Amino acid sequence: MNRGLGAVSGLLSRLNTPDILNKLSDALKAEIMGGENGESLPSTFFTPSSMICKRQMFYKAKGESPEPSPFDYQMTGMAESGTDRHNRLQNHLKNLTDWEYVDVAKYIEDNHIDLEIVSHIGNEWKLRNLKYNVSFMLDGILRYKPTNKYYIVEIKTEISFKSNGRQDVDPFHKHQGLAYTQLLKIPDVIFIYENRDDCSLKFYLYTPTPEEIEKYFRRKLTDVLYALEKDELPPKVTVEDISLTDVIKTDKVCNYCPYRMKCGRDDNNVKG
Numbered sequence: 141m142n143r144g145l146g147a148v149s150g151l152l153s154r155l156n157t158p159d160i161l162n163k164l165s166d167a168l169k170a171e172i173m174g175g176e177n178g179e180s181l182p183s184t185f186f187t188p189s190s191m192i193c194k195r196q197m198f199y200k201a202k203g204e205s206p207e208p209s210p211f212d213y214q215m216t217g218m219a220e221s222g223t224d225r226h227n228r229l230q231n232h233l234k235n236l237t238d239w240e241y242v243d244v245a246k247y248i249e250d251n252h253i254d255l256e257i258v259s260h261i262g263n264e265w266k267l268r269n270l271k272y273n274v275s276f277m278l279d280g281i282l283r284y285k286p287t288n289k290y291y292i293v294e295i296k297t298e299i300s301f302k303s304n305g306r307q308d309v310d311p312f313h314k315h316q317g318l319a320y321t322q323l324l325k326i327p328d329v330i331f332i333y334e335n336r337d338d339c340s341l342k343f344y345l346y347t348p349t350p351e352e353i354e355k356y357f358r359r360k361l362t363d364v365l366y367a368l369e370k371d372e373l374p375p376k377v378t379v380e381d382i383s384l385t386d387v388i389k390t391d392k393v394c395n396y397c398p399y400r401m402k403c404g405r406d407d408n409n410v411k412g
């Protein structure tokens with residue numbers, strides 16, 4: 141459900157619910173969102189999972205506050221659930237005979253990779269690159285011992301509806317994997333998709349082409365960093381910004397964008 145439809149449906153459900161339940165619901169959702177009084181400043185780093193729309197990246201780097209949505213607590217809950225499942229899969233990956241679950245700090249140091257380690261909690265490494273203003277959580281790096289070849293690992297959990305129809309890496313996830321290959325200097329990404337409902341697994345290998353890297357990573361970042369320097373609003377997302385294997389509607393990006401209202405207002409100002 142997109143943010144606009146969600147707000148209307150949430151309001152209707154609230155009117156039909158006893159007040160005491162609304163009170164508990166408000167308190168619990170606020171707690172899930174980081175504490176009843178908790179509010180943190182938004183990060184100004186780009187994240188590889190949301191490097192699709194240049195304008196959205198621009199707003200993020202400028203520190204614009206994401207617009208609230210009644211479904212933010214669900215996103216947090218789904219992320220927590222995904223993190224819990226990631227952790228179990230990562231622990232299983234560590235036990236494989238032919239595969240080494242690589243120590244990321246050692247890999248970065250040994251290979252002189254331009255990444256700072258922000259934190260290492262459980263199996264998750266939070267890394268950032270100051271040159272490109274990118275920050276991300278890395279699921280892991282695997283080394284296949286018989287060939288000594290390294291692979292970036294990205295784990296995704298998804299509902300049955302998506303999982304049953306999955307035949308390749310989601311094009312949106314390719315953008316994310318593509319950025320990882322450039323930041324970690326490892327050309328291949330193994331995506332592990334787990335069905336949230338029955339825990340079945342699907343595996344895909346993605347190796348971005350030089351053209352994809354140029355178009356979706358280097359040129360996009362250069363454009364946004366230039367726009368930030370000049371303080372010039374980049375254009376709205378286009379199909380050209382998105383498509384890696386097929387044409388995807390830009391609505392899909394905008395419907396989940398946390399800056400939709402700001403973007404609309406800015407557009408009206410530009411049109412005059």
Ligand code: SF4
Nearest residue numbers: 193376377394397403
């Ligand atoms: S609403 Fe769409 S075009 Fe505007 S910033 Fe968000 S993703 Fe980009």
